[in-house]
Amino acid sequence: MTYCVALRMDRGLVFMSDTRTNAGVDNISVFRKMHSWAAEDRFITVLTAGNLATTxxxxxxxxxxxxxxxxxxxxxxxxxxxxQVARLVGDTLREVIKANAGDGQAADSSFNATLILGGQVGDGEPRLFLIYPEGNFIEASDDTPFFQIGEMKYGRPIIVRAFDPAMSFADAIKLLLVSFDSTIKANLSVGLPIDYLVYEAGTHRAAHEGRIQADDPYFQKISSGWGEALRRAFDSLPPFEIPDRAPAEASTGAPAP
Amino acid sequence: MTYCVALRMDRGLVFMSDTRTNAGVDNISVFRKMHSWAAEDRFITVLTAGNLATTxxxxxxxxxxxxxxxxxxxxxxxxxxxxQVARLVGDTLREVIKANAGDGQAADSSFNATLILGGQVGDGEPRLFLIYPEGNFIEASDDTPFFQIGEMKYGRPIIVRAFDPAMSFADAIKLLLVSFDSTIKANLSVGLPIDYLVYEAGTHRAAHEGRIQADDPYFQKISSGWGEALRRAFDSLPPFEIPDRAPAEASTGAPAP
Incomplete structure (x- = not known):
């Protein structure tokens, strides 16, 4: 499994991906899932999830x-x-899957993969796409300004609640680290190190790029601090008052004989 | 889909379940997924997830x-x-699945179901079991004092971080409502109303039992308050400092020509 997220922000794009791949729980490896291409007029990043041979x-x-x-x-x-970049990447993905799956080869797992593509070409806006194994794709919008691929459920609620496209890049990375930490705590197939990349609109180059290792002191602070912060957040909610009444009978089944 | 949780606490057991069932997104209904049996020497509750005909x-x-x-x-x-109750319930579950699936009937969805069983018989401790479609089961322990079935991922991180078996029943219900709210916000197939039941050790009867409707003012307070509380928790974490250095070259691909 995998966990990758990309955010479409007012000032640019932020990408984060884990690096764990597994073929069974006893066969795990570290592979980079974030890949970028740069030229004077463009910057393009792809995040990958799914069959490693395909991606x-x-x-x-x-x-x-x-x-x-x-x-x-x-x-x-x-x-x-x-x-057009999204069409090309989508077509390439579909071709590769077809080449593997098409000639009668069978595999325990499927050859499928899903990609996130983000970047900027020339004077166009920075754009973010989610590319399906079929080669077609959808684009992030103001209503849905982020995409997740891979093991997305554990880390989704905090993004849904706290992400704001106007936040700073530093806050966006902090938010993604919280989301990754929740996922890593719950699913063995998502693991450190974590790669991140910040793209600032109009620059056609990576503004910041880095890798966060398991012993990174900031990540450890986030990981331990988030548990406490969550408990404080929980305590700040109003208490539930258990109604002071006799309970209804057991909902089903025989009453006491 | 479904979302049900049961907590094994120092003082007893707490159960919560949603009520939405769906056969496609355009065919949803409300069904109770919490069922209890009471007698003078025992109290037993079952939560159900999976094929509705089976459960x-x-x-x-x-x-x-x-x-x-x-x-x-x-x-x-x-x-x-x-x-022995768990064995009986497990055997019954396996029989029903076998009867449906065994005689060559095919269905788009499987006949499978998973159950949570909790309760107390006589002087024994309150116990909590997770029963698989195969009829076998596991029991909650101090290390893993809760079980979830159905759409469990969205609502799991908050339980993992905030659940304490020593907390009050009221706090436990508050915690589960937060967990359900995160799930309901993310997955259409989990929906209100929510049923809950509190069992206090040694009583052999439900201490509290109720149903929380969509317009319940406390649930609405939790739902809106949790977003804000999460954002405050997020703000309380130390800021990420973007390293002040030139980024590495694009990780893959050609440099600018």
Whole structure:
């Protein structure tokens, strides 16, 4: 499993991904799930979840094509807009899945993968897409300004409640670390280290990029502090008053004989 | 889907369940998922998740047998211990699933169901079990003093962080309402009203039992207050400091040409 999140903010985009891959609980490895391409007129980041062979093939294909400078089309560096980049990445993903699944090979797990694509091309706005295994995709909007892929449920409530596209990049990373911590505590298949990347609108380069290791003192502070902060938040809610009345009879079944 | 939780506390047991069932998003209904049996020497509650036809059949079978006073064995009211009650309930569940699935019938969804069983028989301790579709079961312990069934992920982090078996019953219900609220906000297939039941050790009767409707003023206070409390908790964490250094190059792909 995997956990990746991307936020569409007023000032740009923020990406975070874990690095754990597993083929069974006794076969875990560390792989980067965040990949970026830069050129003078654009910056593009892809987060990957799903079958590792599929996602690595997709990234390698995109990578190879972007390096053949003479023939940049079809390359993520040659497309005229983020929408066209999304189409290219989606088509590449679908091709890879089809190539693996199509010729009668069977596998215990599926070859599927899901991607998040974000970035900016030229003067366009920074845009964020969620790309499905079928190759089609949806775009983040003001109503839904973030995407999660992989093991998304544990860490979703805090994002839903606390994310504000106007917050600072530092607060956004703090928020994502809280979300990742809740997920890591609950699911063994999501693990440190965590990669993050901040893209500031209009710059066409990564503003900040880093990796947070398991022994990172800030992450440990967040992880232990969040438990206490949650308990304080819980205590601040008004108490439930148990109604002072005889309970109804047992809802089903025979009364006492 | 469904969301049910049971807590094993120092003073007894607390149960909570939603009431929404769905066969597709356009076919939702309200069904009670909490069922209790009482006798002078025992109190037993079952929470159900999974195929509604299966869980209703299990409850009806247990119910019919408990009403035939002359032949209380095998009945939940005739078993000498909670462990034997769990075996009986597990066997009944397995039988019902086998009867539906065994004779070649196919269905879009599976006939499976999972149950939580809690209660107290005679002088024994209150005990809590999670019963699998196969009919076998596990028991809550000091290390894992609660069980969830159904759509458990969204509401799990707050229980993991804030539950303390020594807390009051009122606090336990407040905690579960927060957990249910997070789940209901994220998953359409979990819905109000919510049923709850408090069992106090040694009493052999429900101490409190009730249903919380969507317009319940306390639930609305919790639901709106929790968002704010979470944001305050988030603000109380130390800020992330974005390292003041040039970012590494884009992790993959060609540098700017």
């Amino acid at each position: 690595q093939a997709v990234i390698s294909l995109l990578d190879e094509r972007s390096k053949a400078v003479g023939e940049r089309v079809p390359s993520v560096l040659g497309q005229p807009s983020m929408f | 209703q059949a299990v409850i009806s079978l247990l119910d019919e047998r408990s009403k035939a006073v002359g032949e209380r064995v095998p009945s939940v009211l005739g078993q000498p211990s909670m462990f």
